[in-house]
Amino acid sequence: MSGMSDLKKGSAEIVILSLLDEAPLHGYGIAKLVTERTDGALKFHAASLYPVLYRLEKRGVIRGEWEAGKGDRRRRHYRLTPKGKRTLETQRGQVAEFIDALGRLTGVPDA
Amino acid sequence: MPDYREVVRERLSESRLPETVLAEIVEEVAAHLADVHADALEAGASEETARRTALLELESDPPLHEALPRRPARAASTEPWKRGGFGIGFPSIIEHAASLLQDLRYGLRGLRHRPLFTVAALLTLALGIGANSALFSLVYGVLLRPLPWAESEQLVVIWRSAPENPSSRGPLTDDEFDRLAGLEVITGAAAHEQREIRLVVNDTTTRLAGASVSAGFGQLLGLQAQHGRWLADSPEAPEIVLARNTAAELFGQPSDAIGRSVVVDERPHTIVGVLADGDSFPAQSAAWLLRPALSATARSIGFASLTVIGRVQAGTDLGTVRATLDTVAAADTPEAYGRGTRYATASLQETIVGEVRPVLVRFALGVGLVLLIACANVANLLLEQAAARRGERAVRRSLGASRLRLVRQSLVESLLLGGMGAALGVGLAWAGVRTFVALDPLRMPRLEAIQIDAAVLVFTLALGLLTGLLFGIAPALRAGRESVRAVLGESAAGTPSAWRGRGLAVLELSMSMTLLIGAALLVHSFLRMAMIDPGYDADRVLTARLDLGGMGDAEVTNAAVADMIDRLTGLPGIAAVSFAEVAPPAAPVLEREVMIEGRPLGAGDARPRAWAIKVGAAYFDALGLEFLDGASFTAEDVEAERRQVVVNSVFARRYLEGDSGVGRRLLLDGGLWEIVGVVADARLGDVREEAMPTVYQPGQRPVSNMTVGGRRASFSIGSWLVIRASGDVRQTAAQVSEIARAVPGSVTVARLDLVADQVWSNLAAPRVLAGTFGAFALSGALLAAIGVYAVTAYSVSRRTYELGVRMVMGATPRGIVRGVMLDGVVTIAGGVALGTVAALALSRYIGNFLYDIESTDVLTYAFVAALLALIAAVATYVPARHAVSIDPIEALRRSSR
Incomplete structure (x- = not known):
């Protein structure tokens, strides 16, 4: 069943949205921050990161813009759209609810 | 620093993205890899290690080109003229198709993981859809498909209709x-x-x-x-x-x-x-x-x-x-x-298929009900499944799947079931139609026009999808409304889903009750037809239709017929043999007018009409008809064709004011005939119709020569032998065939039948109607019983904890069973009540097909209600018994885990 892929995809989304809520970032910046913040417990490969970014962008939740970077390389910076901010709020609520539920079912407090 | 653009582009070579989009993605991902490479070098890795680390970024399952959305939005290009070149505001069909395909795959996987549910649902649907599409192919072929003849809608048939x-x-x-x-x-x-x-x-x-x-x-x-x-x-x-x-x-x-x-x-x-x-x-x-x-x-x-x-x-x-x-x-x-006298007219189409139309329409009603019951059943199964999978959905919801997506997923599953049911149904319909055409139990016109063709396939597919929508909509809406908290709720019977299940069960029961009543009425009516006493012993009477072999010389032909009768008369196993112009169960074509001597006709009185049949002297013996007055004409009377007649009882009662009329005379065929006997009534035509006033004239010469306008012409009347067997009927039949063959000349026996067999085959239409409706009703009742069983079993399984607590607190098994049964009784009573109302409203549509029984026959209704209640009670009792077999401690432990 696709429960696990949902989980990964779903968590990736909320992770990305949360990071972009703090500041606009380019793809590599996001990947780096995730690794740093979780001490390497979560890690995004480019191959899994960009599909999620494009999907989010397509849904109008984030917006990417090319900006000049070091040397001749351009980088695409992503930021949260107003819709993205709302989505993030909802998802945060749901995760809290879910974790609460999980906690009650599994007996792990704040699972 | 290596340029990763080529590597990335190669990885994406299988993607079908437009070049402009692809170029941007390649640029972005390559930059990412370059950053990884640079960071690795900075951390002290060798060039080779850095390169490998960067390339690792591209490894994933599914591969990158598959994971990418088909048309990423690129609204924020820095080059404004490139904006909007792809995918903005254009809902992409391909993309929808792709996600639909994903839903389908997911749905199929789901069905595969629940084989019991899938098989049950598919069988139910295949039956319901198959019956409907078989019937549609009949209706379409017989009633709707245009006749094969040129501009046939302009063709009318004209007859004479009697006043x-x-x-x-x-x-x-x-x-x-x-x-x-x-x-x-x-x-x-x-x-x-x-x-x-x-x-x-x-x-x-x-x-x-x-x-x-x-x-x-x-x-x-x-x-x-x-x-x-x-x-x-x-x-x-x-x-x-x-x-x-x-x-x-x-x-x-x-x-x-x-x-x-x-x-x-x-x-x-x-x-x-x-x-x-x-x-x-x-x-x-x-x-x-x-x-x-x-x-x-x-x-x-x-x-x-x-x-x-x-x-x-x-x-x-x-x-x-x-x-x-x-x-x-x-x-x-x-x-x-x-x-x-007037002329009657009707369109050719109406003439050919008019008689079967009402039967087919009733069939359609019957199979429609079966399909509805099947839908309710599958809807119930789906609701249970939906309830069982709430946890799964709650997780998906909390992880970002939209409500719409879940509703769609649920609908796609239902449609998938409906579609697969339709596919199986076509197979069933094909087999059913072939059997029906081969047996032709209704002797239907236009059978050759019946086939499983494109129209039928389209109908079946549409029906399958409609069915899927019908039974899928409730579970789908439910899937969309659920909150994540629902995953916690594991409470008992009073939840909305339990009530919905009960509601569906009530509906199923009521529809099945309607079908059962229709079937019971038709079966009852058929039994009455089958038990009609036609007035003669149909089980012992054989009829032989004579083929005169061309009229030839009247004397020779008539002598051959007489010879055949002589040879058969007095043989062991044969009680009586007689000539007859027409033999049961076929009625004379025409009624004739008769005048009765001494019974003046008032102005405006209808003239007495009667069947007139030429018969031999032994005819009444052969049919076993008793004389109420007088006696039959003798063989000599027949030979001499004396003007003597025997009339039947209904003739005497209607036209002679009593059963006695011997000695009176009547005017028929321009001559006066003396009544020598009054004989008991016999239903000579269709046994369902009362005996007609009948005049039996003596005669056993099928062919007569006449001179019309100076020319000799031959005329013949129908010629039959009516034979009463005294021993084994089949043996007598064999004997008759053998002797008939031995008679010299051109007269032969064209066909030999036992009257009872023909009466039986004349009742084919009501028999098929009763049989088919019976089959519909039984499958409907079976489905409804399964529905009731499933609802109860499910409710019991959800109440495991509650029932466990009750048992621990000292409830007796009897009390538990009673409690579960009580819920069932409410469902059953609701179903029976609703079904009775529906049946009363619908039963008048079969009123025309009923013989000697009212469409509101109280006894039939009571019998069906009792039968259905019994079936449903058993379907409730089994899971109720199961409820008390649960070990309470185990139940509590399982529920609190």
């Missing part, structure tokens, strides 16, 4: 045909009479149902021969056209028949054409001859034998045609047919 029976359809005379053909509203007309055609090929005689047709018949219907041509209007030598099947049977290849010579009516005929089987008219005709023009004298007798088909101008409605015909009838109907 006392406006729906009767009598034949017309040649004069009438000429007159009708000359009417302005009719642009073309042709006539035909159905007859048996004895075809002699190489000394072998084949009897065929056929028609002799007027000139212009083929042209009117636009008949195109498959081989050869249609009959010429004025041929040089006699011609005949055969149906394809017949031609194939006789000559191997149908085309080989063309040009062959066959003997019909003792004259050689040339086969000029072979007609495709579907084109046959009248239906089931196998051969056509041109009807010779009648001589003036033959016309003057005014013998009516023709069915007239007319073509009306396009757009002319039947009302106009009727009005014209009424005017004609009022002006000049021959006096011989009585005052008030």
